Amino acid sequence: MIESMCSGNRIGIFGGSFDPVHNGHIIVAILAIEQLELERLYVTPAYIPPHKVSSTIAPYEKRMKWLEIAFEGVECAHVSDYERDRGGVSYSLFTVRHFSRVHNCKPFLVIGEDSLASLDSWYEYESLLREATIAVYPRNSIEVETALKAEIVWLDAPRFEISSTEIRRRLSEGKSVRGMVPDSILDEVEDFYG
Numbered sequence: 001m002i003e004s005m006c007s008g009n010r011i012g013i014f015g016g017s018f019d020p021v022h023n024g025h026i027i028v029a030i031l032a033i034e035q036l037e038l039e040r041l042y043v044t045p046a047y048i049p050p051h052k053v054s055s056t057i058a059p060y061e062k063r064m065k066w067l068e069i070a071f072e073g074v075e076c077a078h079v080s081d082y083e084r085d086r087g088g089v090s091y092s093l094f095t096v097r098h099f100s101r102v103h104n105c106k107p108f109l110v111i112g113e114d115s116l117a118s119l120d121s122w123y124e125y126e127s128l129l130r131e132a133t134i135a136v137y138p139r140n141s142i143e144v145e146t147a148l149k150a151e152i153v154w155l156d157a158p159r160f161e162i163s164s165t166e167i168r169r170r171l172s173e174g175k176s177v178r179g180m181v182p183d184s185i186l187d188e189v190e191d192f193y194g
Contacts, residue, residue, distance in 0.1 A: 012041040012108040012135065013099055015083075015092055017049045017164065019057045020189045021070045022181050024162040028137045031157045032110045033076045036135060040076055041110070042099060043067055046090035047083040050123060058192060060084055066189070070182045091123040096132045107132055108153070113139040116152075139163075168193050 012032055018025065025043075033041050045063045057063075067079045082098055083090040092109060099107050109132040111119070116136050119125055133151040138159045167177050171193035181189050 009040070009103040009105050010036065010038045010108075011099055011103045011105055012036055012038045012110055013044060013092075013095055013132070014041055014110040015044040015046060015090070015095060017057055018043075018045045018063050018067055019164050020063065020167060020181060020185070020193070021066050022162055022164060022167055023179070024160050026070060026074065026182065027160075028110065028112075028155070028157060029071070029074060029077050031137070031155055032108070032135060033074075035155055036108050036153070038076055038108070040078055042078055042080045042082070042095075043071055044080045044083055044090075044095055047087065048089045050089050050091055062192065066185045069184050072184075093122075093124050093128045093131070096128060100131060108135045109133070110135045110137065110155075112137055 014025075014029055014032065016025070029041055029043060032038065045060065045067055047060055049057065064079065064081060064084070071077045071079050083095060086094060086098070096107060096109055109128070111134060113136055116134070119129075119134075122128060129151075133153060135153045135155055137155045137157045162180055167180055167189070170177050170180075171190060174194070177189065178186060
């Protein structure tokens, strides 16, 4: 078992834009819950993503609704609106600190391998590395070397070529995304981005 720095709680945080949520997100969440033996995984959509401040993304309420539908029935996963309630730009450090206080623990922060490559550009990343254990899932065929001095746990997960960017691109070209997004939100996602 991978050790957690929690007093009786094994908590994870899985944040992102989720623009839109897709089946890869759900697979990663389930694998993180299983492999890290989490009691709860907070899925936290960014209210204002720091790396996308000037770009157009789906409205927060729509992304939140899709997440709630997509994660319905995923045991131990809880879709959280903390970042909306906090307001402002959604820095991971603030979210980690919030759930760390709530659960009196050092939580796992679940990120993609692509995010690990740029983690040193995140807001107060050195504090983030001290206050969370980073759990990384493989993305595409990216091989990341990191010099970061941090607790990093690698999830045993298949590499898959699915991303929210790819889904938006396919829909803008009139192509199907069936099998890429949960059937429960497929029609809404196609209508919104198509």
